Amino acid sequence: MNEISEEKVNQTYKRLNKFAESKAYHLNPDIDFTKDLIRSLLINQERYGYWACPCRLASGKREEDKDIICPCVYRDPDLDEYGSCYCALYVSKDIKEGKKQAEPIPDRRPLKQ
Amino acid sequence: MIKIEEIDGEDKGKIMLYALSTCVWCKKTKKLLDKLSVKYSFLYVDLLKDDDKDKIIKEIRKFNPRCSFPTVVINNEKVIAGFKEEEIKEALEI
Numbered sequence: 001m002n003e004i005s006e007e008k009v010n011q012t013y014k015r016l017n018k019f020a021e022s023k024a025y026h027l028n029p030d031i032d033f034t035k036d037l038i039r040s041l042l043i044n045q046e047r048y049g050y051w052a053c054p055c056r057l058a059s060g061k062r063e064e065d066k067d068i069i070c071p072c073v074y075r076d077p078d079l080d081e082y083g084s085c086y087c088a089l090y091v092s093k094d095i096k097e098g099k100k101q102a103e104p105i106p107d108r109r110p111l112k113q
Numbered sequence: 114m115i116k117i118e119e120i121d122g123e124d125k126g127k128i129m130l131y132a133l134s135t136c137v138w139c140k141k142t143k144k145l146l147d148k149l150s151v152k153y154s155f156l157y158v159d160l161l162k163d164d165d166k167d168k169i170i171k172e173i174r175k176f177n178p179r180c181s182f183p184t185v186v187i188n189n190e191k192v193i194a195g196f197k198e199e200e201i202k203e204a205l206e207i
Contacts, residue, residue, distance in 0.1 A: 033137055040135035054135035055182060057159060057170070087137065104138050104195040107181050 004042045012038050025071075025079075026096040028088050033102075037089045041070055055087040056109065067109065074108050115165050117154045120147070125205045128153035131173050131184040134160055138196040139183040145198055149207055158182070 013035055017027050028034045040054035051070040052058035058065045067073045075085040083092035086109075088102040095102050117129075130146065132139035134157040146153050158169055170180055176192045177184045185193040191204050 036137045036140065040137070043135055055133065055138055057133060057180065057182065104197070106195075107179060111179060 004039050004046075008042060009035050009039050012042060020090070026091055026093060028084070028091050028102055029096050029098065030102070034089060037087055053087055056107070072109075078105060078108065115156070115161065115169065117156050119154050120152065122146075122150045122152040125151045125207075126188045128205070129186045130155040131169070131182060131186070132157055133182045136182050141196045142183040142185065142201070145196075145201060149202070149205065151205060151207075 013027075013031075016038065020027050028037075037054055041051045044050070044052040044054060044058065048058055048060050048062075048065070050062055050065070052065050053068040053070055053072050056068050058068065062069075070087075071090065072085065075090055078085045079090060079092060082103075082105040083095055083100060084090065084102045084105060086105060086107055088104075091102050092100070094100045128146065128151060130139075130142060130153055132143060132155055143155060156169065158166060158173070161169060173180045173184055176186050177194045179194065181194050183194075183196060185201060187193070187204050193200050193204060
């Protein structure tokens with residue numbers, strides 16, 4: 001596995017945070033947790049060529065994984081129902097402000113037969 | 114040959130953690146098991162070769178049809194899907 005530099009993680013974090021806030025989304029305020037996820041997204045970029053969700057097993061085929069490319073298609077319904085997305089990179093305003101904690105949530109991705 | 118990592122600690126039964134190397138909830142689960150100082154085995158499924166991966170996915174599905182991560186299997190019967198600290202402690206009687 002290629003090492004992702006701290007600098008690259010920090011740069012990506014800043015860029016993503018700015019972009020998310022401009023669209024009224026919020027990244028998880030637990031900086032270490034969020035940077036770990038961003039490092040994983042950068043690993044998946046190198047491994048698969050796209051930002052596959054770090055908490056789901058990607059097939060490596062873009063067509064099969066397109067629903068779990070971050071931000072995944074389940075982010076908005078998960079934010080509405082649980083206050084965070086499946087991996088908890090994106091969280092609600094309440095979680096961002098520390099009024100609530102991000103918890104693991106069930107995966108709403110339909111089961112593949 | 115699938116290399117399952119073994120972590121030494123107190124023997125609380127056969128504990129198997131199926132994880133993804135990129136998953137932060139898996140990392141939390143692993144840290145919890147480390148903190149509890151129990152003996153366990155773990156496998157990063159995303160790092161396996163394709164044919165090994167298929168084999169392990171089938172194995173995980175027997176316990177957790179969704180094949181989500183982390184999946185903790187205790188003594189081949191108790192299955193805990195997701196980072197559920199209290200449930201894991203309870204299952205291990207800690």
